[in-house]
Structures are given as C-alpha cells and as structure tokens.
Amino acid sequence: MKSTLSPDRTELKERWAEYKLANPKSRIRDDAKALGTSEAELLATGLGSHVQLLDGDFRELIKEMGSLGHVMALTRNDHVVHERKGVYEKISFNNHVGLVLGEDIDLRLFLGDWKFGFAVSENERYSLQFFNSFGEAAHKIYLTEKSDKKAYDALVTKYLATDQDVNLFVTEKKEKVAEPDEVADFDQAVFQQEWLALKDTHDFFTLLRKHKLSRKQALRNAPEGYAHRIKPESMKPLFDAISETRLPIMVFVSNPNCIQIHTGPIKKIFVMGPWLNVMDPEFNLHLREDAIDEAWVVQKPTEDGIVTGIELIDKDGVMFNQFFGKRKPGIPELAEWPALIELHSIKF
Template sequence: MKTILETDQGGLKQIWANFKEQNPKTRIRDAARELSTTEAELVATGLGENVVLLHGDFRELLKEVGTLGHVMALTRNDHVVHERKGVYENVSFNNHVGLALGPDIDLRLFVGDWKFGFAVNENERQSLQFFNSAGEAAHKIYLTEKSDKAAYEALVEKYKSEDQGVSLVITPKAEKAPEPETAPDIDVAAFQKEWLELKDTHDFFTLLRKYKLTRKQALRNAPEGHAYRISPESMKAVFDNASETQVPIMVFVSNPNCIQIHTGPINKIFVMGPWLNIMDPEFNLHLRQDAIDEAWVVKKPSEAGLVTGIELIDKDGVMFNQFFGKRKPGIPELPEWTKLVDDSVTRL
C-alpha cells in the first residue's frame, strides 16, 4: 500500500497541474492512468484549496443528499459514463447495500468499499465524489443550477473531516484474470433446463456461480433462441430507433460499487470519435464503442414472461452496459421493445 505522503503529494500536485494545462480535455480518470496514479490521489492534491475531505459513515451522508434538491448523479466504469439528473429519494440501506428509488435517480449502492469522500469545487462546479480503496471513482453527485447550494454547504460542513491533511491509503487493485480459453465441463442440458426455469432475472447470477461459468461461457451455452451475438455497431441503430419510436428503455451502467439506471425515452443521439452519445437535458450516456468485445441479445425467463436485454461485454469478460425495455417486476416487457431489438440489431 502507499499513502499520499509516500507518493510526494506536493510533487504530484505540480505534475497534475502541468498535465491539465497541456491536456485540458483529458478526463481525470484517463489522466490518472497516464500518470500511473489514481483518480482519488489526483483529487486529493486540492485538499486545503478547492477540495474538502469528508468523514463518517457515507450511508448517513447519502440519506441527506435529497436535501440538495435537483442534482446530477454520475456513475461510470472504464467504457461508459452514465449521467442522470433528478432528486435523490427513498434512500435506504440494509447493512452496506443501499437503494435510491426515485423516478429519476435510481441506484443500487454497494458502499462496503466506499473508502474516500471529497467535496470538490472545480471552477465553481461543486460536487461530492466518492472513491473505493483502490482510488477508483465509485459515484459522484454534481450540483445543478437548480440545486440548493446552502444545503450543500451545510452537508459539507457536517461531514467535513477534522484533519484535512490526513494521508490517503490506496490499496492496489488485483490484476484482472484473463478470460479462460476453455469452459468448465458442465452438464449443458441441466444448465439450459435451469435457465428455462428461472423465475427472476436476478437469479441468473446464482446460475453462473453454480456452474462456474463466465458470462460469455454462459451465453454460448444458452438454450436455443435465448442468446445470440450481434454486431457492436448495432447499438447506434438501437439508440436511433428508440429515439424515433420513443419506446422507453432502461439503461444500466455498473462498477463494483454502484449501479445507476435510467428509465425513459431517449432523444438526441450522436457519435463523436469512438463515443456513442445520448445527450438529453436530464440524461447523458457516453459509450465507448471500441470497448465492446462482444454484444449479445439475451432472453431470460421471469414470472411475467421473457425479459429481453442487450449486454455489452469487454475483452476481460466484464459486462459493463445493459439495456432493457421499460418494465416493472411482475409486468410483461413492452412488445414495442422486443420489436425494436429485432428491427435494430444485426446478428453475427
């Protein structure tokens, strides 16, 4: 492990300042990778100036975020950024697993490894930013022009750490294991039978663990008609058709510490370089298309019938983005969504 003091935080501060001057458009996550450091450490270079270290139980802080009113929630991983505006409502926790269940801000929170929290002021753009023990961003909350800034200042003051010079202990993340070249020897018929007998889509994770399958391996062994690969370029057609038809969709983006969900129609779609973007007033998505190693249409049984999803998987076998039609548990999926998928994707 290393600490801010051991990594010469003063030196890193100057390196970061020089880098920003020379690369003003580079995102901080990418900058951290280029500088062989972590995003949390880069943020912490501003302590005592435009950054405040937060303390305490972040669960209690999150329960009070609703007092800020209209904000922007941001959750991302290496390949996709999900930004949703709205109000944090109905925030609750069962131990270290939490929910925020509002019509706009819809989150699943896994705060057991939310190690660091900061209040950040970037050129008058104020935010609360949370990082895991490896220094990676777990979740961020940005004020908007509609936010209650007095409530924000009160919240920061309440959770401000007494020691703003504390060292930041970073635990290096374990290297990702490569995707296995061969699948375990399983009873395929039994696996497919259990797939077809699913009552809840969430039970799919249990099924993978039982048979010790990666996601790609499971999809390749799916029952007939329940999973098929599609061209990654299909995502542009999916977005365009969703925009044109106004079929409401669900967009899931996850990292190990948070899942963020948008539910509703999408409108403005455009491509910029490798990024496929949704740029609506209350919802933005930035999807790096060249990170898609495999894209699949997957059908899982539920008590309300088949649930059709699109899953994007990277070269390490990590599913980093999921799409569904708007639905609620116990209610059949929209037939318009099923048709949209059929009309939009190119099978491989």
C-alpha cells in the same frame, strides 16, 4: 486550518499540472492512468484548496441527499458514463447495500468498499465524489442550478474530516486474468435447465456463481434461442430507432460499487469520435463503441414472461452496459422492444 501537502502529494500535483498543460482536454480518470496513479489520489492533491475530505458513515450521508433537491447523479466505468438528473428519493439501506428508488434517480449502492469521500468545488461547480479502496470512482453527485447550495454546505460541514492533511493509501489492483475457453466440471444440460426455470432476472447472477461461469461463458452456453450475438456497431441504429419511436427503455451502467439506471425515452443521439452519446436535458450517456468486444441479445424467463436485454461486454469479459425495454415487476416487457431489436440490430 490550512493544509500543507506532503512531499509525495506535492510531487504528484506538479506532475499532474505538467500533464494537463500538455493534454488540456484530458479528463481526470485518463490523467490518473497516464500518471500511474488513481483518480482519488489525483483529487487529493487539491486538499487544502478546492477539495475537502469527508468522513463518517457514508450511508448516513446518502440518506440526507434528498435535502439537496435537484442534482445530477453520475456513475461510470471504463467504457461508459451515465448521468441522470433528479432528486434522491426513497433511500434505504440493508447493511451496506442501498437503494435509491426515485422516479428519476434509480440506484443500487454497494457501500462495503466506499473508502474515500470528497467535497469538490471547481469553477463554481460543486460535487460530492466517492471512491473505492483502489481509488476508483464509485459514484458522484453534482449540484445543478436548481440545487439547494445551503443544504450542500451544511452536509459538507457535518461530514467534514477533522484531519484534512492526510495521505491516501489505496489498494493496488490485481491485473485481470483472461478467462479460460473451457469450463472445468461444467454440466451444460443442468445449467440450461436452470436458466429456463428462472423466475426473476436477478436470479441470473446466482446461477452464474453456482456454475462458476463468467458472463461470456454463460452466454455461449445458453439454451437454444436465448442468447445470440449482434455486431457491436448495432448500437447507433438501435439508439436511433429508440429515439424515433420514443420507446421507453432502461439503461443500466455499473461498476463494482454502484448500479445507475435511467428509465424513459432517449432523444438526442450523436457520435463524437469513439463516443456514442445521448444528450437529453435530464439524461446523458457516453458510450465508447470501440470498447464493445461482444454485444449480445439475451432472453431470460421470469414470472412475467420473457425479458429481453442487450448486454455489452469488453475484451476482459466484463459486462459494462445493459439495455431493456421499460418494465416493472408484475408487468410484461413491451412487445415493441424485442421487435425493435430484431429489426434494427446488425446480425452476423
């Protein structure tokens, strides 16, 4: 059944077309900001042509993602894009929290606010794209030349919304409030003791919530020797050193709805404008270096010894990118990793 655009969507579609003519290299996320709308609302202007609205329980859809075979998983936030190719394997859910634990595609999914889903076909490129209630991209899955297109078509048919002529109602997002310099009712000594008593890196989030600290506030109040800043321009020499040594690392990129992880080496590194890029056959990373307000080297105790990470934080205090040496529970971190950071990071 052919879809008829509502007047509002028709007007937005026309505005977007005009904007793309003037800005042909701009991407949809940036287009949405420029037009004062959301990415999901822009995408919905294609309903009835190259975009199809999905419905149903997205947990069940994700559980079937392995049927597509080799795909590209994409998770991003405002400052970094993480693209990893592979197969969705070992998929499980506990309520709305999901895990994908394949050798290549490694995800933590938070589906409580996965509001909209679309199947998109553009220039023979097929994808499944999911958005939260604010119309922001949660996670995207693209077919590759190795994917099973028939399985994709079957999934789209199975989860296709009955009504394709709908208006999307997104929630208006509140403006971010700057964090205070001082933390009220904060006992630094107790916080530092509890930091030093950590048994697992995942417990750090609980520690921050308990003491009502932002990431920046926590790092500024770390125990002596457990957190120090490095210059944001450290990332290029660090990437180059990782590439040259073939040291396997873990690259975490997160948004409120998904965390995506690459584990392994990174090889082809180059800079284009503000973007620091990794362009390997199975893994791509695009990091806006000018978005790094603070870069920290952070150490946390675990039952397997100290775990060292690099954390990138933007001007709003949001931690948007993390790097670790390759490790698994029960195995200490690679000794080469903190040594590489010490040797190649640019200190204040």
